[in-house]
Amino acid sequence: MNVSVVLFTSDLRVHDHPPLRAALGRGHEVVPLFVRDPAVARAGHGAPNRDAFLADCLADLDTGLRERGGRLVVRSGDPVAEVGAVVREADADDVHMAAGCSGFSRRREDRLRRALEADGRRLYVHDAVVTALPTGAVTPDGSDHYAVFTPYFRRWSRERLREPLAAPRVVRTPRDIRSEDLPARTDVPTVSEGLADGGEQEGRRRLAAWLARGVDAYEEGHDDLAGDATSRLSPYLHFGAVSATEAVHRARSRGGAGAEAFVRQLCWRDFHHQVLAARPDAAADDYRTRHDHWRRGKEADADLRAWREGRTGYPVVDAAMRQLAHEGWMHNRGRLLTASFLTKTLYIDWREGARHFLDLLVDGDVANNQLNWQWMAGTGTDSRPNRVLNPVIQGKRYDPDGAYVRKWVPELAGLEGPAVHEPWKLPGLDRARYDYPDPMVELSDGLARFRQARGKDQGA
Template identity: 50%
Template sequence: MSTRTAIVLLTRDLRVHDHPALATTCAAFDRVVPLYVLDPTLADRSPNRTRFLHQSLAALREALRGLGGDLVVRHGDPVAETLRVAREVGAEGVALSADVSRYASRRERRLRAECERQRLAVKTFPGLTVVDPGDLRPGGGDHYRVFSPYHRAWSGRAWREELAPPRRVTLPDGVTAGPLPDPPPGESPDAAVGGEDVARRRLKQWLPTLPDYDDLHDDMVGDGTSRLSPYLRWGCLSPLTVANAAGDRGSPFVRQVCWRDFYYQVTAGFPEISTKAYRRGATEDWRYDDDALDAWTRGRTGVPIVDAGMRQMRAEGWMHNRARLITAGFLTKSLGLDWRPGVAVFFRWLLDGDVANNSGNWQWVAGTGNDSRPYRGFNPIRQAERYDPHGGYVRRWVPELAGVDGKAVHQPWRLPDELRRTLDYPPPLTAPGAEPVWLR
């Protein structure tokens, strides 16, 4: 009786727990090759994410070795390298987790076409979301455009069963695992470390605070958010595992997990989400100012809450969600600058930057996306006074203002001239032609 061999092509699913493609393939085949191809097309887009990726691959290799297998690593075009490994090991087919970005969809189509020529089977599995992007469809449409009805359908949907890791992973004889590259230094000195083991520890440590999530997640200085988003972005944690651990489907935290699924199904239906306005008839009367964009990127706008958020992102490769709304709103609604360069800046720095959530949330803030109130604005001072009432978040990330007392830290331009001149801090950046209400 001949042994049967298959490949599991790993992309953004760097774990062994609740991994449908890996678990199902290991149960059905005698020999399985867990394969990751370092794709030069995706390289160097973000030093922070590259470091996190390489750390996560090292952790995955250790986990697979603990199950008797290994992580097989190749460099090059993922389709060509997958076919090359398939020929080397005599594989019958390839399994992978379904993804929704334009690049991922093109990669899957190319893989299917090449495998068909080689008479290899290709099967995709769930795992990047709680509910598959194509599983929920409104009447008369291919995807939900508004969150509330999607949330209702999502909450009532039966979820798939969470899967244990494979009992054993057995590689074919003679296959070379290949070396992992050393993690690069990245750009953010305080960035989180990647890997499934770190992710699962983080989830376990954070869960006791979950009952207070609704009260704490907008407290910018308290930092009560889960910080699990980088691990979800790279699949170091299954989103189903996270949602199940949280328990109540109606809880505010699980609602945030649902928002993540929502943008995945939007992106599946609208792959241009990073480059084209989603909302039909959206007004895009943007201006372009390289100096203003640079000041925003560096956290030198002169608006403390905005600068604090941008500096946190540069230091940690992560930004508090409320700060993301404030900084994105300032760029688009206060300065009138195009949202697409903002998307690119976030993509460069954020460990959790992905097409669906980064671009979907930017479009929501800019008024070109799924927001039912596209003309809403985010007054940065009101936001600061509400969510950082004592200025602790600003003082942490904008040390030039550390000695400013009370709420004055949010409006340093109102300080006495003598004191203001001692601060190494710029005046507030504004769009030409009109003084913002929050400056008066």
């Protein structure tokens, strides 16, 4: 019997998996392979929370494959070298994998294709595995990608998605292919205490529960910080434990305003992937430069440190940063306002914030993290690049009774109602009761500094 290798990357599932189904459809035995690439850590993209979640996903993927008669083979090293070694050990005809969008993943595909072709083998790269639509499926006239979300969303919404694929019933894997032991979450140090469990089984459970009970309230409640009315599916989408294509299909079948709003967020994910696929340098460079001269030096370093630690003196900012540290995840509204505060109010380089988020976020991928940061910094695709989110107004609007702040900033738990958003306004003796810093900068001063730096007398 002939053999194919299926190289898993950001698609750690057995349901709706085109590369796996294509390999099995050829009547081949299959070697399901995951390569732990040390270049990921060397490039600064390794993080304990993602390593721990990855360990859960790999264990769950191995379980799913074993239930079908197969198993996961794990190797460590350069992916091209390790895939080549497995191909030779199994005498495989071909390799199947999901298409990536980053410069890193594209270079890996190119290297692997050349190496396999030199050895008389073939590489099949499958689209719409990591994203709902292939990254280059829709393009505007005169450009290789959409730079504005709304027209992209209109086109994306009219496209026909491929149908989700059922999980295979049987996976036959050669017995004599060597595998390393699976990594374990317990072997990863300094993992956030509240990190969620990973894996396809958990992801599918959450998706089903979300569509059954949570999505209907999403349109009205997705910005409610204390209500926590988001799907929390982003880590499972990032690791491919949940298929974006299947999620869109199931949400559309559910129907309603909440499901439509959820699908729109899934489209944002595809949008950022197609931007990065066309402009891979946007992972580190301004997509649209504003010629910023970001603050540097000791004072800026101290401000950055206070922001990271959740000690800015603005309670909703600090609450969001502490949620990130505890859970390895942050509410989307919190991501927006903390990014605005760092880049617009403190006028510190968006790359510093993006790096800190990547150090902690379990869902931190290059496309969504970097391009969301650029959107908020005004160097990305936002049509209002100089908008500034006021953290006091944002706190009162999206955490009106202060429950989110009191949960994550326990120093202020004794303050009731919206007063928790402005503790510096308390009378002297009352203020002294709370071990919480005063604001590190006046919002008006930060806004004036930003406007001067950008040469714009506008904001929001």
